[in-house]
Amino acid sequence: MKIALDAMGSDARPRPDVDGAVQAAREWNVSIALVGDETKIKTELAKHDSRGLTIEIVHTATEIMMTDHVDAVKSKRDASMNVAVRQVKQKQADAFVTMGNSGAAMAAALLGLGRIRGIDRPAFAAVIPSGTARTLLLDIGANAEVKPENLFQFALMGSIYAQKVMGIPNPRVALLSNGEEEGKGTTTVREAYARLKTSKINFIGNAEGKDVPRGFADVIVSDGFAGNVMIKTMEGVAESLVGFLRAEIKSRPLAIVGAALAKPAFDALRKRLDYAEIGGAPVLGVDGVTIIGHGRSNAKAVKNAIRAAIQAVDGNMLDAIRAGIAQNLN
Amino acid sequence: MKIALDAMGSDARPRPDVDGAVQAAREWNVSIALVGDETKIKTELAKHDSRGLTIEIVHTATEIMMTDHVDAVKSKRDASMNVAVRQVKQKQADAFVTMGNSGAAMAAALLGLGRIRGIDRPAFAAVIPSGTARTLLLDIGANAEVKPENLFQFALMGSIYAQKVMGIPNPRVALLSNGEEEGKGTTTVREAYARLKTSKINFIGNAEGKDVPRGFADVIVSDGFAGNVMIKTMEGVAESLVGFLRAEIKSRPLAIVGAALAKPAFDALRKRLDYAEIGGAPVLGVDGVTIIGHGRSNAKAVKNAIRAAIQAVDGNMLDAIRAGIAQNLN
Numbered sequence: 001m002k003i004a005l006d007a008m009g010s011d012a013r014p015r016p017d018v019d020g021a022v023q024a025a026r027e028w029n030v031s032i033a034l035v036g037d038e039t040k041i042k043t044e045l046a047k048h049d050s051r052g053l054t055i056e057i058v059h060t061a062t063e064i065m066m067t068d069h070v071d072a073v074k075s076k077r078d079a080s081m082n083v084a085v086r087q088v089k090q091k092q093a094d095a096f097v098t099m100g101n102s103g104a105a106m107a108a109a110l111l112g113l114g115r116i117r118g119i120d121r122p123a124f125a126a127v128i129p130s131g132t133a134r135t136l137l138l139d140i141g142a143n144a145e146v147k148p149e150n151l152f153q154f155a156l157m158g159s160i161y162a163q164k165v166m167g168i169p170n171p172r173v174a175l176l177s178n179g180e181e182e183g184k185g186t187t188t189v190r191e192a193y194a195r196l197k198t199s200k201i202n203f204i205g206n207a208e209g210k211d212v213p214r215g216f217a218d219v220i221v222s223d224g225f226a227g228n229v230m231i232k233t234m235e236g237v238a239e240s241l242v243g244f245l246r247a248e249i250k251s252r253p254l255a256i257v258g259a260a261l262a263k264p265a266f267d268a269l270r271k272r273l274d275y276a277e278i279g280g281a282p283v284l285g286v287d288g289v290t291i292i293g294h295g296r297s298n299a300k301a302v303k304n305a306i307r308a309a310i311q312a313v314d315g316n317m318l319d320a321i322r323a324g325i326a327q328n329l330n
Numbered sequence: 331m332k333i334a335l336d337a338m339g340s341d342a343r344p345r346p347d348v349d350g351a352v353q354a355a356r357e358w359n360v361s362i363a364l365v366g367d368e369t370k371i372k373t374e375l376a377k378h379d380s381r382g383l384t385i386e387i388v389h390t391a392t393e394i395m396m397t398d399h400v401d402a403v404k405s406k407r408d409a410s411m412n413v414a415v416r417q418v419k420q421k422q423a424d425a426f427v428t429m430g431n432s433g434a435a436m437a438a439a440l441l442g443l444g445r446i447r448g449i450d451r452p453a454f455a456a457v458i459p460s461g462t463a464r465t466l467l468l469d470i471g472a473n474a475e476v477k478p479e480n481l482f483q484f485a486l487m488g489s490i491y492a493q494k495v496m497g498i499p500n501p502r503v504a505l506l507s508n509g510e511e512e513g514k515g516t517t518t519v520r521e522a523y524a525r526l527k528t529s530k531i532n533f534i535g536n537a538e539g540k541d542v543p544r545g546f547a548d549v550i551v552s553d554g555f556a557g558n559v560m561i562k563t564m565e566g567v568a569e570s571l572v573g574f575l576r577a578e579i580k581s582r583p584l585a586i587v588g589a590a591l592a593k594p595a596f597d598a599l600r601k602r603l604d605y606a607e608i609g610g611a612p613v614l615g616v617d618g619v620t621i622i623g624h625g626r627s628n629a630k631a632v633k634n635a636i637r638a639a640i641q642a643v644d645g646n647m648l649d650a651i652r653a654g655i656a657q658n659l660n
Binding site for chain 2: 131141144145178179185189208209210211212214222225229231232233234236238239240241242254257261262268272
């Protein structure tokens with residue numbers, strides 16, 4: 001198996017990207033094509049003992065920046081993420097992984113790989129902490145407006161990703177809505193509810209915003225507007241609450257002792273919320289395994305994004321989605 | 331000024347309702363009509379020294395339960411919240427306040443008072459903590475689907491409530507969207523953006539989910555679907571993070587000391603997030619001041635809900651909304 005990694009993706013590129021690739025190659029015996037500036041990549045690679053690892057460099061001097069508009073995918077034909085996508089398209093690699101500009105990465109994957117037959121709209125997913133476990137939330141922004149059939153397809157793809165990559169045997173799938181009862185939500189949500197209820201998916205009904213962090217379901221399905229509002233609200237609230245509590249503890253009598261005693265708890269929380277533990281999230285529905293990580297990724301996050309790609313390839317995720325679509329045509 | 335309070339609203343009715351009414355009457359010299367079961371209300375009233383206060387009882391034996399469907403508003407004509415609404419409709423009171431079933435309360439207000447001329451769809455608002463201040467979020471669930479003009483009217487009404495009741499001179503109004511740039515969001519959001527940009531409202535653009543807890547705007551405007559997802563996500567994340575941190579601190583070495591030192595910080599956070607500090611949130615667009623509080627309300631929350639009603643009446647909120655609609659017709 002070979003993973004095409006956009007080595008010019010992360011904010012601190014190419015160091016975390018190369019470091020993570022070396023770690024992944026060593027740990028899982030996977031081949032990696034590092035796509036990007038050869039000189040810079042070689043400088044980073046030289047810091048590691050990569051003997052026995054199958055790591056190659058695919059040179060390109062162009063890269064897409066975090067500040068670039070998504071159209072840069074078309075104007076910068078030889079940008080590292082486009083070249084990495086072509087590796088997959090031309091069957092030279094099995095999966096595309098990047099820590100780069102997520103809007104551009106999604107566009108690069110969609111333009112370069114196309115859609116899986118039967119999937120009308122690909123979705124961008126995120127893995128979020130929920131209770132003691134994790135939940136896949138999709139769509140988080142690729143499709144502000146959807147039809148019921150799109151939500152159904154998101155549910156199907158999310159369920160398969162949860163099985164194949166997150167290792168959840170019979171994932172519980174819920175629709176994000178403004179009330180738990182059947183009949184709550186927009187017309188689109190209500191129609192998707194009816195479609196899901198009679199499908200082979202393990203559909204458990206509607207989830208409200210408050211249910212998600214409690215681990216109510218393994219997969220939460222939403223349009224990209226409300227899904228985006230949800231994930232960014234989670235981020236904003238977590239940041240604001242933690243900031244408030246830290247400041248309060250530090251402002252109290254015995255502040256030094258209090259802060260010292262609270263620190264391990266805050267560290268544990270940070271670890272729980274840490275994107276590096278998760279590593280990346282898939283674009284589902286494009287015809288090639290695509291994992292996008294955070295720009296702030298460190299080597300561990302890159303390694304874990306590569307792991308998600310390996311699991312998706314190993315689990316034949318794309319074939320499973322194709323089979324799921326075929327089974328659920330009605 | 332007289333406030334019609336549904337005394338059978340809160341979960342622990344009528345105690346917190348009556349206690350809060352007595353406190354409000356004493357503090358702000360306002361008349362209060364307590365609507366509900368006379369015997370039960372009298373029992374609670376007898377526990378207070380209410381000499382010099384203008385508190386009357388309007389008896390009705392029927393009440394709407396938290397578990398009742400919203401249709402109960404029609405079948406239980408003499409339910410306490412319906413009778414309280416009629417007090418306002420018949421000009422015997424200036425505002426309607428309840429801690430009861432919020433869906434039913436909204437329906438009771440809408441059916442009993444009608445809409446303000448020029449407002450197509452009333453909205454349910456919530457006051458949420460944001461940074462060091464507070465933000466009005468609307469709609470949080472009355473309208474799962476909206477048109478651009480509805481969002482514009484929500485913005486207008488929210489802006490006026492923020493001025494008249496929350497005391498914010500020139501409220502910054504933002505549209506909830508899945509990106510900050512103009513052009514982000516659904517067709518409806520984009521059209522509302524264009525409408526707001528050329529209006530007299532202090533419109534500052536789109537807000538993302540992460541911006542709201544940071545105090546990005548004073549008023550956040552949304553359809554009732556995404557607004558509901560946002561407020562319930564805030565609730566769920568806050569509960570889950572605080573629970574996690576408490577458990578972690580208690581599981582560490584020197585847990586007793588750590589927990590004791592962290593307790594004031596958690597108490598401060600609870601106070602900040604406490605609905606009782608806020609007291610209630612308005613239904614905007616019905617032709618009568620309507621404030622709905624939380625079923626879990628204690629006396630302080632009831633008192634603060636009454637205060638919101640007093641401020642809305644004192645500030646001539648309804649006339650201000652009418653004038654705003656007239657000014658912004660285009």
